[in-house]
Amino acid sequence: MDQEMMMSEDTITLRREPHPISGAIYEELGEGRVRVEDPAKGVSGIFNWDGAWIEGDLTHADYHFLRYIGGPNLPPGKDIFWTMLPAGDLNPLSALASMPGRGGGDAQRPKIIAPYVSDPGKETPEGVRSAAHYPMEFFLDNDRYKDRIPEVYKKSAPYPGGPKKVPVARFFEPKYHELEMEHIWGKVWQMACREDDIPEVGDHILYTIGSREFIVVRTAEDSFKAFPNACLHRGRRLCNHDGKKAAMFRCPYHGWSWDIQGALKEITCEWDFPGVREEVSRLPEAKVASWGGFVFINPDPDAISFEEYAGPEMLEHYAKMRMEDRYKHAHVGKVIRANWKLLMEAFLEAYHSIATHPQLLLAGGDLAETRYDVFGNWSRLGHVNTSGSSAQRGIVMSEQQALDSFRMAADINRQMMRVMVGDEVDQFSDAEMGEQTFNNLFPNFSPWGGWARIVYRFRPNGDNPNECLMEAMLLAPWPKDKPKPPSAKLRMLDPDDPWVRAEELGTLARIFDQDCGNVPDVHKGLKTKQPPYVIYSVYQESIIRAFHDKYEQMLGLSEGE
Incomplete structure (x- = not known):
């Protein structure tokens, strides 16, 4: 993900952006209204930020882009990419000003607009992948600090099997919640x-x-x-x-x-x-x-040790990252009106990015090239690749462009993290410095890898299978010998509050508002869906398939039950 697109928008009074696919101009009018003009077709319309048409000859617009332009927003000065947020008296943003080409002029670079095309995919030794895919080995072989790369970074574990069907009842019928309480929450770490x-x-x-x-x-x-x-x-x-x-x-x-x-x-x-x-x-x-x-x-007195449960790959993956020394500078929670599994699934794949996070495409990437690995109870998403291609718009970086982007991300993070942890950054490879991997330990614990700061937790809200609790923490890297400030207390938003009320999350709050705008409607839709099952893909939703295979095993369900 490109950090530049998430920089502060202090000077913007009303938001105005081109749509990354159609090129239509979305312009905030205030009071939750957005004007959408499509110059190519000579039509325009006015919409509420929640997608409702108000007037005009343009009657359909992108729901999530309307929200991004006209919906609830962060206060001025808080629209900052979350890995750049100041933590305590450490401000990694200060490092960017001294980097070549990172000044204010870059904020004016052209937005990337291109029409949608189907990603044709391509054959690889591991199976069919996006046309934008480059092998993990390509980046590791070209890492400027190969001797620093942990062995687990070189492992690949795509989850086997084909598309999987899961009955919709699993997400709202009380009997599944009761089985979860006995066979999952009573037995897992x-x-x-x-x-x-x-x-x-x-x-x-x-x-x-x-x-x-x-x-x-x-x-x-x-x-x-x-x-x-x-x-x-x-x-x-x-x-x-x-x-x-x-x-x-x-x-x-x-x-x-x-x-x-x-x-x-x-x-x-x-x-x-x-x-x-x-x-x-x-x-x-x-x-x-x-x-x-x-x-x-x-709660299980006969449970295996945490170390055995997590597995050697997870333990090795985080070994150098000093998670225990990080400073929790934000902790925000909210009740979401959907089953916990549905909400968590929204964060176990990047496949949704082109539709749910269209603003990301303005900087190029649609994340179709994301890697997915499953190691026992631990899954890894987004490992050792680079964002910038948009295969679903016919934009695929060359090998040299991909390598340049990979190294640039490492250099940016190395410069920022030097402000926070000093020369400790010199222990890490490019792959480690550029990593922003989303990971998951079954069933519901999701600490990101690398320097990304994010930790998620998803839980049922009491015994109500139609609601869940979502929490997000931000854990900033911290100097080894410097006392940490007090850990941030959990701040619970009201269920109807937008996530942007939590300005301490930076732009992550805007991402959450898009993700959580989908999931309650998924929950409602499943209750009327025919046929009554959902389908998960071979690769991009493979971590979700692995979750449901484990879920069935622990609950004693047959496939499709």
């Missing part, structure tokens, strides 16, 4: 919080999944525990809120208490409970693991 969210002994956070809730508490400098949030007497929640420096958890109902290690402290009027002490002497525990500065829990 799931991210509960960042270690920095509970920095001192006794600090605790409430982690909910469906109707279940756990107290996740720091019990020592490097130790954590997780307990079901229920008193062993009558089941009252022990904690109603996250907390600081607790010495014990005391039930507000009858006063029974346990220390933060889970050991019983007191049964009030214990004379009235003969023989009970041994049975309630310890709070039950979920398994707990720490990785990359995150705290994970697994």
Whole structure:
């Protein structure tokens, strides 16, 4: 993704852009209205930003481009690409001014307009790929720092199989939610919080999944525990809120208490409970693991270790990135009116970019050349390639152009990251410096790779299969020996708020508004869809196919059930 297209728009009062495919001019009129003029056809029309036609002889317009031009927007000065956002007192944007060709003149470069054509694809040793595809080996062989490339970067793992059909009922019928609670959420490793969210002994956070809730508490400098949030007497929640420096958890109902290690402290009027002490002497525990500065829990006492669950490829992929040392400078959540799987799927492929994020095409790329790999429970999307081609508009970079773009992205990030982490950047290859890989650990934990900062988490909203919780964190690289500022607290938006209310996310908020503009309508559409199944593609939706294969396996479903 080209960072230049996401630079600040402070000086623009009303937005105005050409459409990347039709060339029609979309111009903001204010009050949520957009004028669309197609000079080639000599027609124009006025629309609401949500797609409703108001007047004119042009009666159809691009829904997502209308939203991008006329919809809710970030405040002036906040429309910044998320990897460039200042974090604490570190401002990577300052590095760009000194780079050749990165000045204000570049902001005026022509937009790329080209009519839609079908991507013809091409045969490769791994199968059919986009016409814009270049082998991963091409970039790695031409990396200027080949000796720094981790071995896992050289691995390829396309998921086998053909198109997959999944019944629509899986996304809204309560029986599937009940099966998920038993066979998935009761048995998988799931991210509960960042270690920095509970920095001192006794600090605790409430982690909910469906109707279940756990107290996740720091019990020592490097130790954590997780307990079901229920008193062993009558089941009252022990904690109603996250907390600081607790010495014990005391039930507000009858006063029974346990220390933060889970050991019983007191049964009030214990004379009235003969023989009970041994049975309630310890709070039950979920398994707990720490990785990359995150705290994970697994309610299954027989679960394999987190390391075995994540797999060697995931552990190696992040090994040099010091995720544990990063600073959480943004954390935003929102209830979305759709099933959690549908929302997560919107972030497991780049296939939607040409329709959902048309503004990206103004800088060239439609992301059809994106790579997809599946390693056990961990999937990798976007690994070692470069954006800039638009095969669905007949624009395919030459080998030299692709290599130049690959190296330019590495140089830009290396310059910016030097401001943030100093000479540590000299440990990394071009592939690592340019990487903005979206990854997923089954079922719902999505930390991006490289320097991209983004972490997603998707969960059911209670026991309602028609709603879910989406959270996004931004984790900035941070100097090794510099104290981090306090970790950002979760800020929950109202369900009807646009994501751009969260200005701390930069332009990522605008991307989210487009993605989340689709998914509730997908959820509604599936309830009336005939035939009643969805179809996932061989390659571009292969990570979603892998997810549903694993889902069926864990729930004990046959294919298509």
